[in-house]
Amino acid sequence: MEERHKKVLQRNRINLVKDMDPADVFDLLIEKGVFTSDMIDEIKQAGTKRDQARELVRDLETRGSRAFPLFLECLHEVGQHDLANLLQNGAPAIHLQPATPTQVVRPTVRPLPVSNPMDIERQRKDVPIYPIQRPSTSPSPSPERDSIRPRPLGRPRRDSIQSYKMDASPCGYCLIINNVLFDSESGLSKRTGSNVDCDKLERRFKSLNFYVEVKTNLKQRQIKHALGALSKEDHSQYDCCVVIILSHGTEVSHSRFPGAVYGVDGLYVPVQHITNYLNGQHCPSLQGKPKLFFIQACGGGEKDIGFEMSPDEELSSKGGIDDQTDAIPMSSSSDSLSMSDEPDAKVTLPTPSDILVSYSTFPGFVSWRDPKSGSWYVETLDRVLEENADTDDLVTMLMMVNHEVSQNAALGCFKQMPGSFNFLRKLLYFQTRS
Missing domain, CATH: 3.40.50.1460 (Rossmann fold)
Structure with a gap:
């Protein structure tokens, strides 16, 4: 996320934590690709509604340059216009660029040449027969193969630290x-x-x-x-x-x-x-x-x-x-x-x-x-x-x-x-x- 958008979220964090209902935007944030369903499940485990809102706002800062405008869209779509406008007024105008479509290169289709059956038979007789070379079971290494390591299967990486449960009364x-x-x-x-x-x-x-x-x-x-x-x-x-x-x-x-x-x-x-x-x-x-x-x-x-410090520091x-x-x-x-x-x-x-x-x-x-x-x-x-x-x-x-x-x-x-x-x-x- 751009630094200017992070600052807008940080300046308005109190209002977001107090007024936002995070449950309303969870599905939309998954739909728009801001979070995965696993990430949303972790946010839901944060505890109370306020804790979930706090966790959501904090994690948004880690979700890339499109996270902020997509979050605004979600707030408008669920009717939380006041919060969306509050954030929008504190940020420069945003124009979401549609994702660039991937150009598909298709091969040129050419008709197969028509051959005389007799010619084909003559060609077969003239072709020498060699033993079949079976592919090696251990492929030779290449720079490309060695540098690309697949991500190991198992537990998904956590994008954020969890919060302690702190909603008992008294605590x-x-x-x-x-x-x-x-x-x-x-x-x-x-x-x-x-x-x-x-x-x-x-x-x-x-x-x-x-x-x-x-x-x-x-x-x-x-x-x-x-x-x-x-x-x-x-x-x-x-x-x-x-x-x-x-x-x-x-x-x-x-x-x-x-x-x-x-x-x-x-x-x-x-x-x-x-x-x-x-x-x-x-x-x-x-x-x-x-x-x-x-x-x-x-x-x-x-x-x-103490020690002598820069005159820019305020005592x-x-x-x-x-x-x-x-x-x-x-x-x-x-x-x-x-x-x-x-x-x-x-x-x-x-x-x-x-x-x-x-x-x-x-x-x-x-x-x-x-x-x-x-x-x-x-x-x-x-x-x-x-x-x-x-x-x-x-x-x-x-x-x-x-x-x-x-x-x-x-x-x-x-x-x-x-x-x-x-x-x-x-x-x-x-x-x-x-």
Whole structure:
């Protein structure tokens, strides 16, 4: 599809997802050769009508230069004129050229010469008889034969990634652990502004149709108990599970997911242990379903001063003199782990499929938080979800968060770079109530 037509679809994606009934145009799109019936069947598996519309619009961009005008024709033919006009007004005039007919070259038919029967008989006697040469069973190779490889039979190639089913009501559990006040013996400071983060995320995930539970100021063993209880819930009727942890953090040795978060008693829980509670082995009712972890905590004690950039790049003025970090120096020992953690640390676990861990900062670096408005990461995440959850998948939105947070500067020089470890197998679109 031409770039200008892609941009028209992208600008009008919200209206298409909200107002289009994709079932009306499926048959016509197959008829006109825009999609095959197998492709339409995959789009139908996306879930709700809105999910199917979103998948259809996204896949249209991959279907060649004639896809856009043929899609307009389909919308007009099924009576969705408002949508067709909306797209038509945003695009240059389109004139569909009929497909060029293939010219058939027919051989010239000439009459056979008439021969005298006696001449034919004489010719037969004069022709010598040679042994019959049988064709070889192994044809000789040729450049043309070697370069053309037939497509292997079997499963058809997928033209698009599928989406997770996300239409249960509620969609699933969302556990928020908000650690603000730490024991004096822990040596950890009060996390002023974290309640602002917590309130934002509680409202946001309720609006995305999750059942939200908030737990405040948990010690290490209480964090583990809360995660264990969540893993024992029956998630069979839900489509997703979310865990959000707002706390101080540190860098620890790891084999899969970096970092650890602190309980208010100053003892930490490694992030890879946190994800283990909900993996396919420990929580069977979440097998094949997305498990999302959002970690607002430092990944270590380093402060990133950034690097000199092009003057064309625009820097945000976000970041103030009072900004604080959630950093604790790296701990490479297991002093803060109880003996009961040893078996869990040594057990071999399956590949963490369907898990995404989003970190507020790059492993090893601090994460900045404003005492009044909350952390850079949560503030940006909340806004991006509000503005884009209607149309974009989670991974795309997290990339937006990465970009926006990377533009901020604390104390005039310090930077922050969020990131994620993504083991999702499909696209994830949240439910929205608009």
